[in-house]
Amino acid sequence: MKISDKLLRVQEVYKTYGEGQSETVALKGITFDVFPGEFLGIMGPSGSGKTTLLNCIATIIKPTSGRVFLNGKNISAFDSKDLAEYRGSRIGYLFQDFALLDNLTGQENILLPLSIHGMDFAKARAKLDELADFLEIADILNKFPSQMSGGQKQRVAAARSLISEPDIVLADEPTGALDTRSARILMNKLEGLNRSSGRTILMVSHDPNATSFCSRILFIQDGVIFHELRRKHDESREKFYERILQLMAQLGGGSANVL
Numbered sequence: 001m002k003i004s005d006k007l008l009r010v011q012e013v014y015k016t017y018g019e020g021q022s023e024t025v026a027l028k029g030i031t032f033d034v035f036p037g038e039f040l041g042i043m044g045p046s047g048s049g050k051t052t053l054l055n056c057i058a059t060i061i062k063p064t065s066g067r068v069f070l071n072g073k074n075i076s077a078f079d080s081k082d083l084a085e086y087r088g089s090r091i092g093y094l095f096q097d098f099a100l101l102d103n104l105t106g107q108e109n110i111l112l113p114l115s116i117h118g119m120d121f122a123k124a125r126a127k128l129d130e131l132a133d134f135l136e137i138a139d140i141l142n143k144f145p146s147q148m149s150g151g152q153k154q155r156v157a158a159a160r161s162l163i164s165e166p167d168i169v170l171a172d173e174p175t176g177a178l179d180t181r182s183a184r185i186l187m188n189k190l191e192g193l194n195r196s197s198g199r200t201i202l203m204v205s206h207d208p209n210a211t212s213f214c215s216r217i218l219f220i221q222d223g224v225i226f227h228e229l230r231r232k233h234d235e236s237r238e239k240f241y242e243r244i245l246q247l248m249a250q251l252g253g254g255s256a257n258v259l
């Protein structure tokens, strides 16, 4: 298979922070592919390198060595102009803390990426209406973040991550600040976007409830991928959740301690 058949290829990525006595090798040669339409989860205990890996893919930080390809292009070799285009339109971000701007309404937050990167207004309006409808945020678009619940904020953030129709959405613990019910609603929406629109999502999480919505999960520990679980074609989410828990228990110490 050619590299271009894959949407994303992470190849032998290493990341070292600091030097000498304070040196931390956060990623130790990570290699994996993401195919178009996948909903890939990355699980691992605190400090295992999940956020570092996501930030290398998002070009927020540079790998110490190794390469990241998006649509066959080596984005780790991009100059700053290409990086701006890549960050702005080819990927969407979803963060644990929502990262909404407090002094902008929901609608303004969602449209912000487009106003920075140039906007076809009619297309943006149609896309906004479609996303607001699907994510059930139409009636809060004129509210400010301080007037929204956590779940509503994260669904507004999800709309913002999708408005530019990115090739891939990168989500870092998107349910981390949500209660169980809001987390489930968000994950149902992300799964729906993945299944109905073929939206490719890469999500980092330590929560098996969240990753049980994925189609495949990579397990990372001490900067190395050491296991993969794939959701079977007709496997229910509940069954997949059980398999994730079983694996976590096998890894030792019970799920809560391991991941």
Ligand SMILES: Nc1ncnc2c1ncn2[C@@H]1O[C@H](COP(=O)(O)OP(=O)(O)OP(=O)(O)O)[C@@H](O)[C@H]1O
Pocket (backbone or CB within 6 Å): 017, 018, 024, 025, 026, 044, 045, 046, 047, 048, 049, 050, 051, 052, 053, 206
């Ligand atoms: N800016 C930094 N400078 C130095 N060390 C760092 C930095 N960021 C992360 N690290 C270290 O790199 C390792 C991986 O951290 P990372 O945040 O990627 O883990 P994580 O799996 O996302 O953890 P968590 O689930 O707690 O967010 C940890 O040992 C961490 O202390």
